[in-house]
Amino acid sequence: MRLASLRTVQWRTIEDREIEFSPGVNVLVGGNGQGKTNLLEAVQYLALGRSHRSARDDEIVRFGSGYFFVRGDGEGDAGQAFSIEAGFTPPRSKRLKVDGRPLTRLTDLTGVLACVSFGPEDTELARGAPQLRRRYVDYTLAETSRASLKALTEYRRVLQQRGSLLRESDNSGSATSADLQVWDDELVRLGCDVVVRRAEALLDLGPRARTLHQALGVGADLRLFYVVQAAGQRLEVGPALQGFLARAREGALEEAFRARLRQRRVAEQVRRANLVGPHRDDLEFELDGRDLRRYGSQGQCRVAAVALKMAQAECIRERRQDRPVVVLDDVFAELDERRAAGLWEIVCKHHQTFLAVPRRSDVEFGEGDAIFRVESGVLTREK
Amino acid sequence: MIFGSPLLTRLVSLFKQMPGVGEKSAQRMALYVLRSERSAIEELARTLNDVKEHVGLCEVCANVSEAPQCVICSDARRSDETVCVVEQPQDIYMLERTGAFRGRYLVLHGVLSPMDGVGPEELRFGNLRQRIEQGGTREVIVATNPTVEGEATALYVSQLLQGLSVRVTRLARGLPVGGSIEFLDEATLGRALEGRQDV
Numbered sequence: 001m002r003l004a005s006l007r008t009v010q011w012r013t014i015e016d017r018e019i020e021f022s023p024g025v026n027v028l029v030g031g032n033g034q035g036k037t038n039l040l041e042a043v044q045y046l047a048l049g050r051s052h053r054s055a056r057d058d059e060i061v062r063f064g065s066g067y068f069f070v071r072g073d074g075e076g077d078a079g080q081a082f083s084i085e086a087g088f089t090p091p092r093s094k095r096l097k098v099d100g101r102p103l104t105r106l107t108d109l110t111g112v113l114a115c116v117s118f119g120p121e122d123t124e125l126a127r128g129a130p131q132l133r134r135r136y137v138d139y140t141l142a143e144t145s146r147a148s149l150k151a152l153t154e155y156r157r158v159l160q161q162r163g164s165l166l167r168e169s170d171n172s173g174s175a176t177s178a179d180l181q182v183w184d185d186e187l188v189r190l191g192c193d194v195v196v197r198r199a200e201a202l203l204d205l206g207p208r209a210r211t212l213h214q215a216l217g218v219g220a221d222l223r224l225f226y227v228v229q230a231a232g233q234r235l236e237v238g239p240a241l242q243g244f245l246a247r248a249r250e251g252a253l254e255e256a257f258r259a260r261l262r263q264r265r266v267a268e269q270v271r272r273a274n275l276v277g278p279h280r281d282d283l284e285f286e287l288d289g290r291d292l293r294r295y296g297s298q299g300q301c302r303v304a305a306v307a308l309k310m311a312q313a314e315c316i317r318e319r320r321q322d323r324p325v326v327v328l329d330d331v332f333a334e335l336d337e338r339r340a341a342g343l344w345e346i347v348c349k350h351h352q353t354f355l356a357v358p359r360r361s362d363v364e365f366g367e368g369d370a371i372f373r374v375e376s377g378v379l380t381r382e383k
Numbered sequence: 384m385i386f387g388s389p390l391l392t393r394l395v396s397l398f399k400q401m402p403g404v405g406e407k408s409a410q411r412m413a414l415y416v417l418r419s420e421r422s423a424i425e426e427l428a429r430t431l432n433d434v435k436e437h438v439g440l441c442e443v444c445a446n447v448s449e450a451p452q453c454v455i456c457s458d459a460r461r462s463d464e465t466v467c468v469v470e471q472p473q474d475i476y477m478l479e480r481t482g483a484f485r486g487r488y489l490v491l492h493g494v495l496s497p498m499d500g501v502g503p504e505e506l507r508f509g510n511l512r513q514r515i516e517q518g519g520t521r522e523v524i525v526a527t528n529p530t531v532e533g534e535a536t537a538l539y540v541s542q543l544l545q546g547l548s549v550r551v552t553r554l555a556r557g558l559p560v561g562g563s564i565e566f567l568d569e570a571t572l573g574r575a576l577e578g579r580q581d582v
Contacts, residue, residue, distance in 0.1 A: 146569035157531040165497035179502065182495065182538040186531060 001076040001114060001322050002352040003043060009069040010062040012038040013377035022370035025348045028356045029382075030374030036356035037119070039374065040327050043354055046072040046084045047115035047325070049096050049106045057088040066090070074113065077322045082112055107149055114143050114324035116313040118306060118331050125305040127293040130282040137198050137283070140205060140312050144319040148197050155190040159274050162187055166272045177265065187277055188257045194278040195228055195253060199235075199245045202226050202283075204318075205311045206237035212314075213307035216342045220288050222304055229280040231256040303339060306331065310347055317351075326351040330358065391417065443514070445490040445507040447472045455488060462486050466515065467524045468540055470494055470533070474526060486524075489514075494532040495539060503539060511540075515549055522550045529556055 007018040013035045028036045041060075044052045051060060061068045067089040075081045085097040096103045098112050125132055141148035162183040206224045213222040224237040228244070231253055235241045247253070257276070264275050285292040285304055292304055316324045326347055332340045347353065349366075360371070371383040386392065391413055398409035416424055440446065441453035448454070455461060455475070465486030469475055470493065478484050491506040515523065525540050527533035541551040557575030558564070564572065 147573040150570040154531050158535075161495075161497050161531065161535070165502075168497060168500075181542065182535045183497075185538045186535045189534075190531070 001074060001082075001325060003046070003072050003074040003113065003325055005073050006039075006042060006046075007069075007071045008039075008042050009067075010065040011042055011068050011070055012060055012062055014038050014042070015378045017379070019372075019379055021352070021354075022368055023352055024366065025353045025355060025369040027360075027369065027371045028354070028374050028379075029358070029360050029371060030356075031358060034374045035377040036374050037329055038377070039379070040117075040119075040329050040354055040356055042070050043072070043325070043327055044115055044117055045070060045086060047109075047113040049086065049103075049109040052117065052119075053121065057092075057094060058090045061088065061090060072113065084109070084112055107153065110142050110149055111146075111320070114316050114320060114322065115327060116309055116316065116324045117327035117329070118309045119327075119329035122305050122309060123298070123302045125308060126285055126296065126301040130280075133283040134279070134281055136308065136312070137201055137205070140201050140315055141197055143316050143324070144201075145197075148201075151190065151193045151197060155194045155278065158183065158186045158190050159277070159279055163274050166268060166274065180265075184258075184261055187274070188254055188261070191230060191257060191277045192248065192253050195230065195281070196245065196248055198278065198281065199226060199228075199241055199248070201315070202237045203241060203245070204315050205308070206241075208314050209304075209307045209311035212310050212346060213304060215346055216307055216339050217300075217303050220300075222292075222307060223286045223289075225284040225286070227282040227284060228253075228278075229282070230260055230277050232260060234284065299335075303335070306335075306343060310343075313347070313351060323351050326353045328353060328355045330356055332357060440490075440507075443509070444488045445492060445509065446475055446488055460485075463518045463520060465522045465524060466518075466520050467526050469526050470528060470536075478526065484524075487518075491527075491536065494527055494530075494536040496532045506536075508543065512543060512547065515544060515547055520549055522552060524552050524554065526554050529554075 002023045003021055004023075005018055005020045008014050009016050028039060030036050041051060041053065045060075051057070057068075067087065069085070069087040071083065071085045073081070073083045083097075083099055085095075085100075087095045096106070096109055098109065103109055125136060138152055142152060162180070165179060165183060202224065209224065210222050213220070225234050226237055226241055227234045231244075233244065233256075235244050244253075260276050268275050285296075287296060287300060287304065290296075292301060296304070313324050313326055328347075331343065335343065348355070369383070370381060373380045373382055394413045394416065395406075395409045398404055398412045399406060404412070416427075437449050438447055439449075441448040441456055442451050443456040444453060446453040446455060448456075450457070462485055465484070466489055467478060467484060467486055468489045468491065469478065470491055472490050472492075475488050475490065478488075489507075489509070489511060491508070493501050493506055495501060495503065495506070514520070523540065523544060525537040527536045537553055544551055555578055557571065557578050558567065567575075
């Protein structure tokens with residue numbers, strides 16, 4: 001799919017106007033603080049219905065003005081047109097429309113504009129908080145299947161309900177095992193579903209990330225491991241995970257999950273929190289057999305993160321039969337020439353790409369690519 | 384203050400407390416009251432009072448009723464063999480319209496939801512276990528909504544009835560009648576696949 005045009009009104013520091021994009025690579029060139037990232041944020045906002053960097057909509061409204069509005073028009077690979085509009089008036093009136101129809105739920109926006117992004121914050125994917133890695137897998141799931149999105153939302157819901165019950169215990173004695181039992185059953189049922197879906201997604205993502213990493217890197221071997229907390233297992237994404245998945249489908253996961261819940265029962269009541277389940281899963285990476293988080297350099301972590309994100313793009317493309325839009329914020333900064341060329345070859349040539357770079361010399365341009373200069377929020381098309 | 388009348392403003396705010404009524408609808412309703420014949424409004428007021436006075440919950444199934452037992456519980460032609468558990472009284476209305484169910488009901492008036500402070504004590508299970516044991520019930524159909532809370536409530540019902548020789552079932556999920564697969568969301572279609580039946 002591609003985004004043909006974008007209109008922003010009172011969007012951070014960006015000048016109010018409509019911009020037409022190239023279906024190929026769109027390069028935004030500009031110095032620090034000129035508004036490149038703000039513009040990329042608008043593209044991502046259309047995909048997510050919220051900002052990827054700040055959760056607060058009122059921070060996006062240009063300083064001193066009353067609201068913001070953003071609209072994107074585009075089409076899928078099969079030619080089906082779509083439009084997304086988002087408007088916000090502080091303190092909390094937000095409106096989202098798809099093809100002119102108002103949305104009642106944010107989840108209905110998922111997948112309208114599929115977007116894979118890589119920004120400075122994503123370098124943390126390999127060694128930051130586990131939450132980032134869970135979000136990475138879950139985003140892949142949500143973008144590729146409505147059923148998975150529903151499974152994730154339902155799991156989150158059961159966590160909230162069960163958490164509530166555990167927290168209540170400080171007023172009226174501890175939540176008894178009898179009270180917890182139905183929520184345990186729900187937790188296990190929905191939790192197993194989430195683990196199975198994540199495992200399936202990882203079996204698709206892993207090999208792709210490995211190949212992409214090889215193309216990007218200097219031949220170092222990237223291996224993924226899925227740490228399934230509820231089962232107490234760390235599984236290499238490959239035959240090991242496949243075996244686990246087969247056993248999980250026959251009930252082994254459910255059994256392990258229940259055993260662990262029983263074992264942690266007292267701890268859960270004392271700490272008044274959900275301590276077992278896929279909300280505590282993690283991913284681990286090894287580079288040539290060494291733990292990336294512990295031994296990886298900044299550059300290695302970055303390349304691995306890029307490979308993972310681009311694997312996500314491929315995965316979404318394959319499952320939806322439509323190419324996601326790719327947003328790259330200053331991704332070349334820490335990549336050496338060879339890797340930068342690799343990235344250009346693998347990604348930019350195959351997706352509509354929005355690319356922010358500080359200097360024009362940072363990239364080579366092809367036919368049909370568009371170059372915009374960004375200065376104090378004003379965009380000028382140079383090519 | 385809207386309309387320059389404190390009384391009317393008060394009426395609007397009272398209407399707004401009703402479910403599904405927002406500011407605009409409340410204003411429209413208040414103006415309707417203002418414009419209506421006195422007799423019509425008197426009847427409305429009387430009916431509101433009468434409803435509050437005479438309509439209560441059935442002592443057996445917690446359905447709405449003007450008598451100690453509701454029309455369904457006191458209908459001798461209906462079967463005691465099946466009991467259908469629903470969230471709200473209006474669910475009974477929907478199930479009755481199908482004409483496919485001739486058993487009895489139990490209205491919970493909600494679902495388990497710790498976030499909203501609703502535990503088993505807040506729901507109207509009454510003496511379900513005893514009722515099932517003594518009434519010769521063979522099947523309990525749990526017709527709560529297919530939400531996380533509805534499922535948890537269904538699990539609770541089956542737990543509550545453990546050890547009794549009664550079958551506990553759940554409504555099926557899947558294709559809507561007359562619907563087209565083309566327009567079905569993936570999640571529902573997925574469930575329909577899971578719950579497929581022999582032709």
